[in-house]
Each structure stands twice: as structure tokens, then as C-alpha cells.
Amino acid sequence: MARFIGRRLLLSLVTLWLLATIVFIIANVLPNDVGRTILGPFAPQESVDALNEKLGTNRPILVRYVDQIRGVFTFDYGDSFVNGRPVLPQLADAIGRSAKLAGLALIITIPVAIMAGLYAARRRDRPVDRAIVLLGVTSSSIPEFVTGTILVVVVGVQLKLLPVLATPPRNADILTQFRFLLLPALSMAIVYFGYIARMTRAGTIEVLQADYTRTAAMKGLTTAQTMRRHVLRNALIPTVAVIAVQIGYLFGGIIAVEKIFNYNGMGQTMLSAAQRKDIPMLTAGVIIIGVVYMVATLIADLTIAWMNPRIRLDAER
Amino acid sequence: MDYSELDKVRRSTTPLQLDTVEAFARGRLSRREFIKRGAIVGLSMSSVAAVIAACGGNPASGAPASAGAGTSGAPASAGESAGASAAGKTGGTIRVAIQKPVKIDPVAMQDLGGYGIVSQSFEFLCTLTPKNLVDIGPGLATKWTPNADGTVWTFDLRQGVKWQDGTPFTSADVVATMERLVKAGNSGLKGVLGPGGAVATDPNTVTFTLLGANGNFPYLVSVFNAQTVITPAAYVAGTTLDKQPAGTGAWKLTNYNPQTGATFARNDDWWGGKTPLDGLEFTFFDASGPMVTAYQGDSVDAIIQFDVLSGKTLLDDPNFNLIAQPSSLHRQIWMKTDQGQFAKKEVRQALAYTFDRPALIQQLFQGKSDLGNDHVIAPIYPYFDPSVPQRVQDIEKAKSLLSTAGVSNLTATLHAGQLQEIPDLAVLLKSQAAQAGITLNVAVESLDTFYGAQWCPVDGCAGAAELGIVDYGHRGTPDVYLNAALKSKGIWNSSQYSSAAFDQAFTDFQTAVGVDAQKAACNKIETILNEDVPIGLPYFYNYLAGSSKKFNGMYASGLGQAFFSSTSQV
Numbered sequence: 001m002a003r004f005i006g007r008r009l010l011l012s013l014v015t016l017w018l019l020a021t022i023v024f025i026i027a028n029v030l031p032n033d034v035g036r037t038i039l040g041p042f043a044p045q046e047s048v049d050a051l052n053e054k055l056g057t058n059r060p061i062l063v064r065y066v067d068q069i070r071g072v073f074t075f076d077y078g079d080s081f082v083n084g085r086p087v088l089p090q091l092a093d094a095i096g097r098s099a100k101l102a103g104l105a106l107i108i109t110i111p112v113a114i115m116a117g118l119y120a121a122r123r124r125d126r127p128v129d130r131a132i133v134l135l136g137v138t139s140s141s142i143p144e145f146v147t148g149t150i151l152v153v154v155v156g157v158q159l160k161l162l163p164v165l166a167t168p169p170r171n172a173d174i175l176t177q178f179r180f181l182l183l184p185a186l187s188m189a190i191v192y193f194g195y196i197a198r199m200t201r202a203g204t205i206e207v208l209q210a211d212y213t214r215t216a217a218m219k220g221l222t223t224a225q226t227m228r229r230h231v232l233r234n235a236l237i238p239t240v241a242v243i244a245v246q247i248g249y250l251f252g253g254i255i256a257v258e259k260i261f262n263y264n265g266m267g268q269t270m271l272s273a274a275q276r277k278d279i280p281m282l283t284a285g286v287i288i289i290g291v292v293y294m295v296a297t298l299i300a301d302l303t304i305a306w307m308n309p310r311i312r313l314d315a316e317r
Numbered sequence: 318m319d320y321s322e323l324d325k326v327r328r329s330t331t332p333l334q335l336d337t338v339e340a341f342a343r344g345r346l347s348r349r350e351f352i353k354r355g356a357i358v359g360l361s362m363s364s365v366a367a368v369i370a371a372c373g374g375n376p377a378s379g380a381p382a383s384a385g386a387g388t389s390g391a392p393a394s395a396g397e398s399a400g401a402s403a404a405g406k407t408g409g410t411i412r413v414a415i416q417k418p419v420k421i422d423p424v425a426m427q428d429l430g431g432y433g434i435v436s437q438s439f440e441f442l443c444t445l446t447p448k449n450l451v452d453i454g455p456g457l458a459t460k461w462t463p464n465a466d467g468t469v470w471t472f473d474l475r476q477g478v479k480w481q482d483g484t485p486f487t488s489a490d491v492v493a494t495m496e497r498l499v500k501a502g503n504s505g506l507k508g509v510l511g512p513g514g515a516v517a518t519d520p521n522t523v524t525f526t527l528l529g530a531n532g533n534f535p536y537l538v539s540v541f542n543a544q545t546v547i548t549p550a551a552y553v554a555g556t557t558l559d560k561q562p563a564g565t566g567a568w569k570l571t572n573y574n575p576q577t578g579a580t581f582a583r584n585d586d587w588w589g590g591k592t593p594l595d596g597l598e599f600t601f602f603d604a605s606g607p608m609v610t611a612y613q614g615d616s617v618d619a620i621i622q623f624d625v626l627s628g629k630t631l632l633d634d635p636n637f638n639l640i641a642q643p644s645s646l647h648r649q650i651w652m653k654t655d656q657g658q659f660a661k662k663e664v665r666q667a668l669a670y671t672f673d674r675p676a677l678i679q680q681l682f683q684g685k686s687d688l689g690n691d692h693v694i695a696p697i698y699p700y701f702d703p704s705v706p707q708r709v710q711d712i713e714k715a716k717s718l719l720s721t722a723g724v725s726n727l728t729a730t731l732h733a734g735q736l737q738e739i740p741d742l743a744v745l746l747k748s749q750a751a752q753a754g755i756t757l758n759v760a761v762e763s764l765d766t767f768y769g770a771q772w773c774p775v776d777g778c779a780g781a782a783e784l785g786i787v788d789y790g791h792r793g794t795p796d797v798y799l800n801a802a803l804k805s806k807g808i809w810n811s812s813q814y815s816s817a818a819f820d821q822a823f824t825d826f827q828t829a830v831g832v833d834a835q836k837a838a839c840n841k842i843e844t845i846l847n848e849d850v851p852i853g854l855p856y857f858y859n860y861l862a863g864s865s866k867k868f869n870g871m872y873a874s875g876l877g878q879a880f881f882s883s884t885s886q887v
Contacts, residue, residue, distance in 0.1 A: 036769070039427070045808075047502075083420055083575055084555075093576060156614040164614030165600065167577050262600070262607045264576035272603070 008301070012294045019290045020072040020283060024065055027279045034081060034277045055081055057279075068283060077284035082276050087284045091269065095251065095288055098265035100177065101166065102250035104185040105192065110243060113193045114236070117200025118227075121235075124205055132197060140194025145256035148187035152260060155183060166263035184261040188254055192246055199242050203235040210234070233307045240307070244300030248293035318342070322371035326364050332465040333532065333830055334358050338368050340832040353699035354832055356452040357535050359461040359470075405885030410596045411868055413879070414608040414617040417601035418575070421558040423546050424501050429877025430601065432543040433621050434573075436878040437581050437597065438481070438564030439546035442472055442491070443539035447872050447883050453539045457486065457547055457565065467530040467830030472538075474521045478588045480549055481563045488517035493550035495525075495538075501554060504797070505542035509534065532830035533794050540874050541793025567592050567882040577601060593870070593885030612637075612865070619864035619871055621879045624737045625682050628861060632683055638868070641685045642860040644791040644875035645695035648742060649802065650731075650853035651772075651812040653783040658729055663722035665850035669708055670715035671750045674855045680745060681738045682858050689854035692846035693789075693798035696857065700826075700835040705843040715753035728756040732785035734767035739786050742855075757784075772811050781811035791860060791875035799823045799842065803851060814851035
């Protein structure tokens with residue numbers, strides 16, 4: 001297992017380098033003028049030139065590339081081109097906010113969706129199964145910005161039950177934070193419920209039809225014992241993989257939801273950095289999201305290996 | 318006319334002030350214009366009132382409270398009227414939606430969000446007052462007086478003012494601030510004030526010796542030149558408000574998060590007295606729409622600027638105190654004058670005659686705009702001359718002009734950036750132009766593409782498209798519009814307009830210090846631009862802000878700043 005983890009970490013370094021290179025190419029090869037973008041169309045050309053000089057964006061492209069790659073591996077991402085503040089503390093704030101929102105969305109979604117998937121699988125083709133499948137397909141086909149807008153208008157503006165902004169006041173207690181994050185988390189949970197529930201249902205149906213499940217039942221295990229010992233471990237493997245990818249996606253920020261609820265998570269921060277050609281912010285943000293993806297998939301792989309000894313043995317080989 | 322009273326004022330004024338008094342006494346300035354102009358040239362409130370009374374007017378109805386300096390000690394300023402004017406309860410916090418600031422460095426900030434945050438703690442020599450939101454009044458300066466030709470201005474500073482760290486505010490702070498701004502090339506002071514131009518005559522007086530005559534100088538050290546907030550002498554350029562939160566203003570910064578918001582607490586030592594509210598809580602937004610939603614969802618109490626398209630519901634909301642501030646915000650429809658289909662003046666005039674301006678204002682702004690007349694002298698300026706005939710839609714005349722120019726089946730691409738109402742404006746112009754047989758193909762582009770490829774490409778405005786719509790922000794004086802967008806070889810001259818007569822009129826305006834000279838120069842500018850039509854300018858739209866009716870006393874400039882020193886809960 002240690003070898004498996006070591007190999008994955010080594011691969012992560014290569015992935016980071018690739019990520020940094022891709023961001024650099026996108027940010028530098030496309031035609032742009034960082035100084036002009038930051039200062040705006042009305043700034044005199046001298047000011048734009050002076051800013052480019054100050055930021056070093058007029059240096060040879062190779063020099064900038066080496067600088068950027070060095071920064072990625074030494075965690076020195078520099079200062080934001082736009083506001084002159086160090087990039088990492090700003091991104092740490094943003095990832096913290098995204099983590100809270102994604103965490104709440106996952107806490108709401110995962111148990112409900114898994115339970116629904118299991119329930120539907122055990123009642124395959126009955127009305128309740130069809131209802132859950134239909135609900136899952138419907139909820140996952142409505143984009144987050146639609147559900148978010150509906151929730152804002154109905155729950156926030158009309159009924160005034162919950163705040164329409166996701167950012168709680170400073171030093172708010174955990175309950176207040178929960179209240180502020182509930183609507184955006186719900187709008188995300190509604191979409192991901194469908195994915196996870198359907199994945200769980202499909203995995204469970206497949207395992208329920210497997211020979212070893214029948215054998216377990218025939219040797220006298222109760223349904224609960226069969227489910228716990230034989231079905232769940234195998235049925236949830238694809239679900240865990242899906243959740244791992246969703247974690248990375250959610251941490252990366254759902255820009256539409258963040259915009260609707262005026263929440264400054266990773267999505268808005270990255271969008272703003274891209275629009276303003278804030279290359280240090282963009283690079284660091286992409287790297288951080290990449291790291292989150294890698295950690296999430298690593299945890300998922302380890303979880304899957306723990307759940308299924310055959311995979312564990314393959315990994316060790 | 319009471320000549321004895323008038324003579325008393327005449328004897329106590331400088332030549333520039335006298336010029337203003339005479340212009341009013343002889344009927345060349347309306348009372349409103351006199352109050353505005355009086356504020357700029359530093360006429361005291363009592364002098365303004367005396368002149369109005371001597372000329373047979375009612376000083377009380379002239380709202381002179383904000384005009385000029387408080388030599389009589391009357392409460393003319395924002396601060397002095399703060400506590401007294403608040404009719405509501407004391408205590409509480411107002412939650413304010415504001416555009417996310419890019420920078421809160423007082424010297425280098427360039428965005429409305431930054432202006433709005435910085436102006437809570439730092440103050441101006443001349444500022445707005447709660448009773449009059451168009452004209453400047455006393456801020457950290459209580460009085461300003463020009464010499465005879467407007468080349469030297471003397472500012473008397475407010476006494477007893479302290480920085481929030483307890484040190485006294487003196488003229489050395491003003492001089493140091495001005496030096497920093499001059500060194501940074503502040504766009505308003507460039508060419509007006511040079512290094513060493515501001516001198517501390519004594520701890521409470523600063524004398525500005527200008528590079529040339531300037532009758533509008535107080536505007537350039539006012540709320541309308543947002544970077545001229547006065548910072549302490551020891552302030553290092555590049556320092557941001559959150560790193561050194563020590564202004565003279567009514568509010569102390571208590572927390573700042575560049576991504577989410579800022580909070581302020583009352584400055585108990587403020588020279589203006591105790592503010593009714595305990596504090597301010599700003600939430601940052603990237604767009605106007607979510608601000609309006611947040612207000613509707615009761616998550617904020619006030620909004621500092623929103624656009625009509627996203628805030629239509631607020632315009633008629635009986636629970637919303639709407640601030641519709643007349644401003645010089647406008648759109649310019651540039652037409653290339655040096656080559657192409659619009660090189661002939663008649664063609665440009667023809668397009669301008671197709672504009673149905675009242676309809677545009679109604680459809681795009683629900684009436685919250687002033688009519689434009691294809692020149693940049695907005696009605697809010699004290700030297701605006703309304704005598705130039707207003708251009709109105711005249712389709713037959715447009716057809717006739719096209720015929721005179723020998724043009725038929727005119728077809729052009731109208732470039733527009735994806736910003737606020739501009740795409741809708743482009744579509745409306747297209748339909749109006751079609752009535753005269755002009756075919757406009759609307760091309761709406763992202764702002765990056767629009768500015769970089771159509772308006773003024775990097776290699777110069779000579780490469781601009783032949784027709785397009787560009788946005789201009791609010792300015793306290795029209796110098797930037799005239800200098801950059803219309804003067805020959807101006808850096809934003811996308812129409813490539815070049816007129817010796819216009820250039821001369823602009824020079825006349827810049828050097829004019831008296832009322833008559835400024836109005837005469839503006840009349841020339843308006844006439845020339847209206848005739849040559851290098852740009853179509855259909856409207857000057859209102860700056861929109863406001864608060865819930867649970868609060869009163871909020872007021873705003875057209876430049877991102879909102880003032881809460883007299884705000885209270887109802």
C-alpha cells in the first residue's frame with residue numbers, strides 16, 4: 001500500500017507540472033496585455049507600459065515560465081497583479097469558503113442519495129423505484145443556476161425564510177453560517193442527488209444479481225447482514241469514485257451558484273482572476289484545485305481498496 | 318435690487334468671486350447656477366444668501382446651505398449637519414451593497430468600489446453636503462479663495478480635526494497629500510498643479526499656486542477627483558486603507574476582506590459630532606443584479622449604484638429611498654470623421670437626426686436621464702449653456718441630409734460592448750435609423766474585444782471602427798471628455814475628430830476663470846460639436862443608488878461614494 005501511495009504522489013508532481021504548464025500557455029500564448037486589462041481601456045499607454053514593467057509581464061516568455069514553475073513547487077505564488085496582495089492568503093480564504101459550501105452540499109446529498117439509491121434498487125421496477133429514478137433524472141437535468149434562482153426567489157425573496165446571500169456576517173456562529181449556506185448548498189445538492197442516487201442504484205442492482213449475493217442469502221444470512229457484508233462494499237465502489245470527482249468539482253467552485261448567492265469561493269475568485277489576467281492568482285488557484293482533485297481521488301482509491309480486497313491486492317502488486 | 322447690500326458683498330469678494338456676483342446680478346446666471354458657481358469660487362454661504370436677497374430673491378428657497386464656504390460659521394458642511402439632520406433613532410448598523418473594490422490605496426485606486434470604501438474614513442477638502450448633491454461644499458477646508466486671475470487658491474482648513482489615531486490634522490498633511498498625488502500623475506491635477514505647488518502658509522492654511530489659471534480648481538480637490546482624499550503627512554504612497562486605517566472621517570475601518578466585505582465603526586472623535594448609526598457593514602458584489610436581489614431578500618439595506626436594467630423593480634418600490642443623481646454619465650456614438658462613410662458632416666448629422674432621444678430615455682432608463690445634444694457639456698455643469706437648440710428626431714431632415722451628401726442605402730456596422738444597456742441602445746438606434754433608410758448592423762462584443770479591436774486598438778484610435786458606442790463615466794468637469802475624446806489627436810479620439818475651432822474653444826474653456834468666459838467657451842464647444850457631430854450623445858443618465866425606507870439620510874455622489882454620517886434608522 002505504501003508503494004501504491006508513493007507512486008500516486010510521484011504522479012501528482014508530474015500532474016502539477018503539467019497543470020502549471022497548461023495554465024501558463026493559456027495565460028501567455030493567447031493575445032493579451034496584462035497592463036491594459038488591469039488598468040482598463042482608458043489608461044494612458046505609458047501607465048500600461050510602466051505596469052507591465054513593474055509586473056514583469058514584458059520579460060521573455062521562457063524566463064516567466066521558469067519563474068512560474070519554480071513558484072509552483074516552492075509555494076511562492078507571488079502577489080496578485082490586480083490588488084497587489086499575496087495570492088495564497090486570498091486563495092486560502094476562498095478555498096475555505098468553498099470547502100464549507102461543498103461540505104454542506106455533500107453532507108446533505110450523500111446520505112440521502114445513497115439511501116434513495118439503495119431503496120430503489122431493492123424495490124426495482126416498483127413505483128417507488130421509478131419515482132426515485134424519475135426524480136434523480138429530473139433533478140440532475142436542471143442546472144444549478146436554475147434551482148438556485150428559484151430558491152432565491154421563492155425561499156429568499158418571497159417567503160424570506162433564508163438569506164439570499166451565502167456569506168454570513170463576520171464571526172457568525174455555526175448555526176448562522178448554516179442558515180446562510182443552506183440555500184446554495186441545497187441548489188447544488190438537488191443536482192448531485194440524481195447522479196449519486198442513480199449510480200448507487202445501478203451498482204446495487206448489479207451486486208444483488210451477483211452469485212456471491214445469492215450464496216450469502218442461501219447460507220442463511222439475513223437481508224441486513226447480506227446488505228452490510230456483501231452488497232454495500234461492492235455496490236458503492238462506483239459511487240465512491242463519482243463522489244471523489246464531485247468533491248474536486250465542488251471545491252473548484254460552482255461559478256453560477258457562487259454568483260447567484262454572491263459567495264466568494266474558488267469559482268468567483270478564479271473567474272475574476274481570469275477576466276483580469278491575474279496570472280499569479282489564476283495559476284495558484286488552478287494548482288490548488290488540482291491538488292484537491294488529486295487528494296480526493298487518492299482518498300477515493302484508498303477507500304475503494306479498503307472496500308474491495310482484490311483492488312487492494314492489485315494496487316500492492 | 319438692494320444696491321447697498323449688494324455693494325457690501327462686492328467689497329468683500331475677490332475679482333473672480335465678484336465676476337460671479339455680477340453675472341447673477343445682471344441676470345446672466347440663474348439662481349441655481351449662481352449657487353453652484355458660488356460654491357466653486359468660494360463664495361461664503363452668507364454672501365450667496367445676501368446677494369440673492371439683494372437681487373430680490375428668497376435666500377431660503379435657494380438652498381444656499383451647501384454653497385461655498387462657511388465664513389460665517391454657519392453649518393454648511395456634511396459633518397456639521399450630520400447629527401442635527403438625523404430625525405430617526407440613534408444606534409444600529411446599515412448593511413450596504415457595494416461593487417467589489419479592486420484597490421483601496423487612496424492614491425492609486427481607480428474603481429468605484431475603492432472610492433466608496435476609502436471615502437468612509439478619509440475626507441476631501443471640498444465635498445458634497447446632505448442638502449445639495451450636485452455642488453461641492455466645505456469638507457476639511459472651510460473656505461477657499463482665488464486670486465484675481467484664478468492662478469492662486471488659498472484654502473482655510475477646518476480646525477480641531479484629528480486623525481483617528483489622535484494626532485491633529487494640519488496643513489502639512491494636505492501639502493504631503495498633494496505632493497503624493499502630483500508625483501503619481503493624478504489625472505485631475507496633471508497640468509494644473511506641479512511639484513511644490515501646494516504650500517502650507519500656516520498650520521491651518523494651504524496656498525495652491527497653479528501652473529495656469531483654473532476656475533474649477535476646488536472641483537479638482539473635491540469628491541469629484543476621488544484620489545484627492547487627504548491622507549496623513551507620514552502616509553506612504555501604496556499603503557492601503559486596511560494597512561493604515563487612520564483617516565479623519567466619520568467611520569473607522571474595523572475589518573476588511575478584499576473578497577467579501579468591510580465593516581466600519583463610528584469615529585467618536587469625528588469633528589462633525591456623533592453619527593446616529595453605530596456602524597456600517599459593506600458587502601461586496603461583482604454585479605448589480607445580485608445587489609438588487611440581496612436588497613429584495615432583506616440581506617442588505619442600501620445599494621451604492623445599480624443599473625436600471627437589473628433594478629427596475631426598485632424604481633417604483635414604495636419602500637425604497639431612490640437616489641437618482643443627475644450626472645455626466647453618458648454614451649458616445651462615435652463616427653469616424655477622417656475617412657469612410659461618415660467622413661461627410663451631413664451623414665453624421667443625418668444619423669443624429671434619427672435619434673428619438675425621449676423614447677431612448679424612457680425605454681432604457683424609465684426617464685431617469687437628461688437629454689443629450691451631441692456634445693459632452695452635461696446639464697449638471699454650472700457652465701452648461703442651454704441656449705444651443707436641442708436636436709430632435711427629424712426623419713425627413715435626415716433623408717434630406719443624406720441626399721445632400723449624395724449617399725443612398727447607407728449601411729454600416731454599429732459596434733457595441735456588452736455593458737449594461739448598451740446592446741439595447743444599439744438595437745433601438747438601429748430601428749430608429751432604419752426610418753431614414755440607414756441600415757445599421759449591430760455587432761455586440763465582449764468588452765475586451767470591443768475596447769481592444771473596435772474602439773481604440775492598442776496602436777492608436779486611428780484604427781477604430783467607423784461607428785460604435787463607447788461608455789464614459791462621471792466627471793466633475795468635462796475636461797477629460799474634451800481633451801481625450803474630442804481634441805485633435807486625443808488619446809481616446811476614436812472618431813479621429815480634428816477641428817481647429819474646437820481645439821481653440823477647449824483651450825478657451827481651460828483658461829477661462831470667469832462665469833462669462835466659461836459659459837462663452839462652453840457655448841462655442843456645444844455649438845461646434847452639435848454642428849460637426851463627431852459623436853452622437855443621446856443622454857446623460859442618472860447615477861442610481863438608494864436605501865430602504867427603514868433608514869434616512871443616505872446620500873451619494875455620482876462617483877461611487879455614499880455618505881452615511883447623517884443616516885439614521887427611522
